[in-house]
Amino acid sequence: AHTRPTHSLVPHTLTRPPPHTHIMWHLRGRWGQLAATRTCVLVHHLSVRRASTEASAAASAAAESTPADNGAFVDFGFTKVPKTEKATLVGGVFQRVASRYDLMNDLMSGGLHRLWKKSMVQRLHPVRGAHFLDVAGGTGDVAFRIVDAVQACRVVPPIAGQRTSVIVCDINPAMLRVGRARAQVEGYDRKGVDLSWVTGDAEELPVATESVDAYTIAFGIRNVTHIQRALAEAYRVLKEGGQFLCLEFTRVPNPILRALYDQYSFHIIPVLGDLVAGDRPSYQYLVESIRRFPPQEALADMIREAGFRRVSYTNMTAGVVALHTGFKG
Numbered sequence: 001a002h003t004r005p006t007h008s009l010v011p012h013t014l015t016r017p018p019p020h021t022h023i024m025w026h027l028r029g030r031w032g033q034l035a036a037t038r039t040c041v042l043v044h045h046l047s048v049r050r051a052s053t054e055a056s057a058a059a060s061a062a063a064e065s066t067p068a069d070n071g072a073f074v075d076f077g078f079t080k081v082p083k084t085e086k087a088t089l090v091g092g093v094f095q096r097v098a099s100r101y102d103l104m105n106d107l108m109s110g111g112l113h114r115l116w117k118k119s120m121v122q123r124l125h126p127v128r129g130a131h132f133l134d135v136a137g138g139t140g141d142v143a144f145r146i147v148d149a150v151q152a153c154r155v156v157p158p159i160a161g162q163r164t165s166v167i168v169c170d171i172n173p174a175m176l177r178v179g180r181a182r183a184q185v186e187g188y189d190r191k192g193v194d195l196s197w198v199t200g201d202a203e204e205l206p207v208a209t210e211s212v213d214a215y216t217i218a219f220g221i222r223n224v225t226h227i228q229r230a231l232a233e234a235y236r237v238l239k240e241g242g243q244f245l246c247l248e249f250t251r252v253p254n255p256i257l258r259a260l261y262d263q264y265s266f267h268i269i270p271v272l273g274d275l276v277a278g279d280r281p282s283y284q285y286l287v288e289s290i291r292r293f294p295p296q297e298a299l300a301d302m303i304r305e306a307g308f309r310r311v312s313y314t315n316m317t318a319g320v321v322a323l324h325t326g327f328k329g
Helices: 022-065 083-109 112-124 141-152 173-186 227-237 255-267 269-277 280-292 296-305
Strands: 073-076 079-082 131-135 165-170 194-199 212-218 238-249 308-316 321-328
Touching: 073 083, 073 280, 079 083, 083 112, 083 173, 083 269, 083 280, 112 141, 112 212, 112 238, 112 308, 112 321, 131 141, 131 227, 141 165, 141 173, 141 212, 165 173, 173 194, 212 227, 227 238, 227 296, 238 296, 255 269, 255 280, 269 280, 296 308, 296 321
Parallel strands: 131 165, 131 212, 165 194, 212 238
Antiparallel strands: 073 079, 238 321, 308 321
């Protein structure tokens, strides 16, 4: 903040005060007091901001070294909440950000999320006649890419006797409404693929056992209450030989890049959320939830424990995100 020069209230042409200038000198004194007060407030603001920066860094470091609580409480960002409340809290976050979700993804990642999702679908190698399930994919971003890839597939013969289907499952109705609207506007509901939208929990999928050929989840598994249950459900609904793909923000291995990434995450992303979506707390949670998510190898072990074989992962963009894959049977 800038303060006005205290002499601006007194004309420079005067060599001695004219009558009644005591009023002006009084105002000058009051202005000086106000300037001093504003300076103190600014110093306090800078001190608070510095303390906030240090606290965020400390919290991030603590989050990376502290395992999630396996008792009655779980992580909601850096806050411990009862297990029974997390789904409702997460639901509230995505209810609020649904209308700006895709725009914010572009702004936060500089458009990189499009390349990450493209890489995931390329690894999937979608073929005609297969059944796909995209979980936590309410806005349709991954599902639409699968539809495009299926239509572009001309080399691999279709699975005999099956019509291609893509189920988009999301626990949040607001996200699904955005996806349905996009499908209508962009014509994905008229591309010869059975595209359906289902409200459901990743931990208790409303999908038949061994009914899908591939399961995808992008930037959604860190928001579930019990990751192991979600993985078990993925294994249940997949056919024998079916493919599991999980794209998620993870831990940047390089400590220097991680420190830079933390600065960006904690000080830029919440501000973007406030300016664009009018919701700073939701994006503060999203940043914190990334720090509480298991690192790459730990998640790979959890996927193996769920029964998947040939589990591997690929870091993208210096480890900002990782693509984990595995197969049933």
